Amino acid sequence: MTRSFQAIVVGAGPAGSSAALSMARAGLDVALVERGSFPGEKNMFGGVLHRLPELEKIFPDFWERAPLERHIIKKGVTFMTGDSSFNTTIEAGSFDKPPYNGYTIFRPRFDAWLADEAVKAGATLITRSSVEDVLQDNGRVTGVTIQGRKGALKAPVVIAADGVLSFTALKAGLRRPTFDAGQMAVGVKALIDLPSDLINERFGLVREQGFANEFVGCTSGVRGGGFLYTNYDSLSVGLVFHLGSLKSSGKTPYDLLNEFMEQPQVAKMVRGGKLREYSAHLIPEGGYDMIPELFGNGILVAGDAAALCNATGLNLEGINLASHSGILAGQAVIAAHKAQDFSRKGLSSYKKLMDESYVMKDLKLYRRAPKMLHNNRIYNEYPEMVCSVMESLYRIDGGAKENLSKLFIKAAREKVGIKNLAADGLSAWRAL
Amino acid sequence: MNIDEIFDFTSFTIDREPHIVLDTEVCVGCDSRGCTNSCPARCYTWNEEEKKMTFVHDGCLECGTCYVVCDRKAFTRWRYPRGGFGVAYRMT
Numbered sequence: 001m002t003r004s005f006q007a008i009v010v011g012a013g014p015a016g017s018s019a020a021l022s023m024a025r026a027g028l029d030v031a032l033v034e035r036g037s038f039p040g041e042k043n044m045f046g047g048v049l050h051r052l053p054e055l056e057k058i059f060p061d062f063w064e065r066a067p068l069e070r071h072i073i074k075k076g077v078t079f080m081t082g083d084s085s086f087n088t089t090i091e092a093g094s095f096d097k098p099p100y101n102g103y104t105i106f107r108p109r110f111d112a113w114l115a116d117e118a119v120k121a122g123a124t125l126i127t128r129s130s131v132e133d134v135l136q137d138n139g140r141v142t143g144v145t146i147q148g149r150k151g152a153l154k155a156p157v158v159i160a161a162d163g164v165l166s167f168t169a170l171k172a173g174l175r176r177p178t179f180d181a182g183q184m185a186v187g188v189k190a191l192i193d194l195p196s197d198l199i200n201e202r203f204g205l206v207r208e209q210g211f212a213n214e215f216v217g218c219t220s221g222v223r224g225g226g227f228l229y230t231n232y233d234s235l236s237v238g239l240v241f242h243l244g245s246l247k248s249s250g251k252t253p254y255d256l257l258n259e260f261m262e263q264p265q266v267a268k269m270v271r272g273g274k275l276r277e278y279s280a281h282l283i284p285e286g287g288y289d290m291i292p293e294l295f296g297n298g299i300l301v302a303g304d305a306a307a308l309c310n311a312t313g314l315n316l317e318g319i320n321l322a323s324h325s326g327i328l329a330g331q332a333v334i335a336a337h338k339a340q341d342f343s344r345k346g347l348s349s350y351k352k353l354m355d356e357s358y359v360m361k362d363l364k365l366y367r368r369a370p371k372m373l374h375n376n377r378i379y380n381e382y383p384e385m386v387c388s389v390m391e392s393l394y395r396i397d398g399g400a401k402e403n404l405s406k407l408f409i410k411a412a413r414e415k416v417g418i419k420n421l422a423a424d425g426l427s428a429w430r431a432l
Numbered sequence: 433m434n435i436d437e438i439f440d441f442t443s444f445t446i447d448r449e450p451h452i453v454l455d456t457e458v459c460v461g462c463d464s465r466g467c468t469n470s471c472p473a474r475c476y477t478w479n480e481e482e483k484k485m486t487f488v489h490d491g492c493l494e495c496g497t498c499y500v501v502c503d504r505k506a507f508t509r510w511r512y513p514r515g516g517f518g519v520a521y522r523m524t
Contacts, residue, residue, distance in 0.1 A: 037445075037516045042494060044524040106523045128515030147514050165496045167511070179500045181466075186497050188472045190433060191524050234523070247466035247501045254435040254472060261433075275433055278442050279524040280472035282496040 002151040005031040005124070007333050008144060009159045010131050010168045012039035014319045015303025015326035016161030017114040018055060022330030024121035025058070028337060031153055032115060032123045033144065035130040040111030044279035046187040046227050046238045048072055048102040048212050049110070050320040053358075054327040056099070059117075063098055067109040069231040070210025071100035074203070077314075078265070079383040080217040085265050086383075086390045089213075096209060104210050104229045104236065114323075126153075131162065134171040134299075140343070141172050141298030156342040159300045159329050161322075164282045166292075166305035174301055175292040181244040182374070183286025185224070185311070188253040189238030190261065192273035196233040202269065203230055214314075217383025218260050222249045223376060226260050228269060237261060237270060240283065240316075242374065253280065283318070285311045288367040294354060295347045300329040310362055312369045312432060313378075321359045328353040372431035375424060377416055382424075385415040435474050438491045447517035450489040451509070452498070458506035459485035466501040493519050 007023055009016045012034035020032040036042045049068070056062045063071070073096045076089040095101045119125050126146075135143040135152055143154035160168035164184075169175040194202075203211040215226035224241035239257050246253065261270055284290055284307035291307050294300065302308070303322030310317040332350035336342050354360045389411045393404070402410070412421045433441075459465060460483055467476040473491045476498065478484070492513075499510050512518065 035512055035515050037520065041520050042518070044521055108521050108523060130512050130515045147511075165499060181500050184500050186470065186472060186495060189524060236524075243470065243497065243500060247464070247470050250469050252435075252469050252472075252474070254433065254474070258433055275441050277522060277524050278433065278435075278438060278493075279519075279521055280493045280495040280497070282500065 003031070003153055005029050005153065005155040006337060007031070007157050007159065008033060008153050008155040009161055010144060011160070011162035011303070011305070012115040012125065013043055013111055013161060013163060013303060013322065014114065015305070015322035016159065017111065017118045018323040018326030019159050019161060019302060019330040020118035020123040021058065021114070021121055022327045023333055024118055024123040026334045028334065030118075030123040031155065032118055032125045033129050033131060033146070033153065034115070034125065034127045037128050038108070038112050039115035039125070039127070040108035043107040043111050044189060044281050045107060045319065046189050046236065046240060047316050047318065048229065049105045050102045050317055051099065052320055052323050054324050063100055063103070067105070067113050069104040069106065070205075070208045071095070072102040072104070072212045073205070073209045074211045076211070076213040078213060078215045079386040080215055080263065080265070081384040081387045083264050084387040084391055086386050102212070104212070104231045106231065131168055134158065134168060136172070139297055141296065144168070157298050157300070157333050157336060157347065159302055159326070159333065160305045161302045161326060162305055164284050164304040166301065169292060169301045169305050172296055172299045174296055174299065180286070181247055182242070183284065183290045183370070184243040185240050185283040185285040186243050186246065186253065186280060187238055187240040187283055188257050188280045189236055189278070190257060190275055191277040191279070192235045192237060192270055193276050194233065194235055194273040198272070199230050199233065199235070205230065208232065215260075217379060218263060219379055220251060220256055220259065221376070221380055222246050222251055222256065223374065223379050225379070226266075228266065234276065235270060235273060237266070242285070243282070283311070284309050285370055287311070287370040288363040289370075291363070295344060295350050297344050298342050300332060300347055300350050302326045302329045308359060308363070310366055311373070312366050313373055324357060324359050325354060328357060366431065368431035372427045375427070377420060377424060381416045385411045388415065438473060442493070443520045443522060444491065445517050445520055446490050447513050449514070451511050451513040451518070452487070452489055452492065452507060453509035454485070454487045455506050455508050456485040456487070458504045462504045462506070464503065467498045470497050470501045472497065
C-alpha cells in the first residue's frame, strides 16, 4: 500500500526524531521510519550527551522529562603508559546545577523517548522498516520503498537521518560511494553493572552526579583512546580507534578492550562489575571536510548521515549536533511547505541555517583537528613522556633533584625528539 | 569478555537471510584482510591453511566497519538487516 505524507524522515535517532518533532509541532503530516523494532534498539554511543539548545526550546524542563542517567560534574583525562598513569580532573560546582552541562544516557531509552515525543506531537512512527530505495522523479526525491514491503511511502521531501553510512543519502546521490577509513573511527563498549552506592563511593559522587573520564595511551599503539562513564547503576567502558590505524595494526578491538579493562588503574574502577552488554559502532570523525552535500532536490541530510561529529581530542560531540541539525532540517522543510518549493533552491535555507549555527561554526573552527589527531605520537610517546616527567617529579629517593625544565626537555628528547615536539605543538595550536 | 560468547551478553533476532553477502573468492586475492581483525564482533575469519574466508552474519553488531575497511569491494550485498531483525541493544 502506498501512503502519502508531507515529509518522510528516515531513521528515528536523535537527528531524525528531532526533525520529526519540529515538523509535527508545526502541523505537518510526518512519517518517521525506523529499522529497529523500537527507536534506539540499534543505537549505541560512547559518550556524553551535551546541551541541546534547540531541543531545550521545545522542552525547557528537558532534564526533568528525558530519561537521563547521571549529570556529569567531574571530567577527567588520564595519560597512561604500562602501569603508570597521570590524571587531570575538573570538578565544577556549576556542572552540578541545572541546566546541566552533560549527561550519561542509555540510547535505547533516550532515543525511544525522543521518538515518542515526536509521535505525541503527531508524527507517524513506522518501525521494523529498513529503507530499500529512494524514489525519484525527474531527479527529484519523491519518497522511499521499504525492504520486504509492497508499495511505498511518498512525500515531497525526505530527510535522511539514517546514520553514519546513510544509504539514503547515497541513493539520492548526496554522498560519495566509498568512505575513507582515515575519516572513520570505530568504538566498542562494555556496559558493566555496578550498584549505584558503590559507584558513588568509588568515584566520589553523590545523588545523581556523574563522572566522565577519557584515557590516552591505552590502545597498544593504535591511534585511539579510552573512556569510562558512570551511568546510574552501571559503567560504560570502551575504546575508540581510528579505523585506518586499527586495520593496519592487525589488533582486534575486543582484545584491546580486554587489555584496557585489565590495566591496573582501570581494573580497580570496574572491579566487581558484571558485563551486561557489548556494542560497537562507526563514528564519522573526518570533521568539516567529510560533510557531504547537505541538500538536494526533495532531500536533506542530518546527523551522522551528514558526518556531523566533532572530535577534537578533548570532547566528542555527535548527538547534540545531530539533534540540532535535525531541528534545522525540520525548519527548512516547514519553510519549503509554506513556499511550496521542494527543489534544491527551496530547501537551501537548511544550509544557511546550518552555517549560522554552532554546528557548522564549530566544525569549521576545528577543521584541522582530525588531521592533527592522526599523529601516532599522541597515543604512545606523549603519554609516556607525561608519565615519566610526573613520576620523576614525585620521586623522592635521596638522589639530587633536577629542575622541571631540564626534566621536561630530557623526557621530550628521549621520547619524541625536540623537533617533533615543536612541530606537534604548532599543529595542535593551529587545530585547537 | 570472550568475544566468542557474544550471544551471552548482547541480544540478537537472527534473520536466516543474511544482510551481508561476501564473494569469498575476492578475499583470497586480498593482501590486507583488514575485516578479520577490525570487525568488533569477529564475524570474519581467515583460514590460512585452506586459504578460505568465512563470514557469519549472526553476531553482527551492524557497526559498518567491514563496509569501510574492505578495499576489494568483496560484498555482493551490504545492507542492514530487514526491519525487526539483527542486533537489539537494551541499555547501552
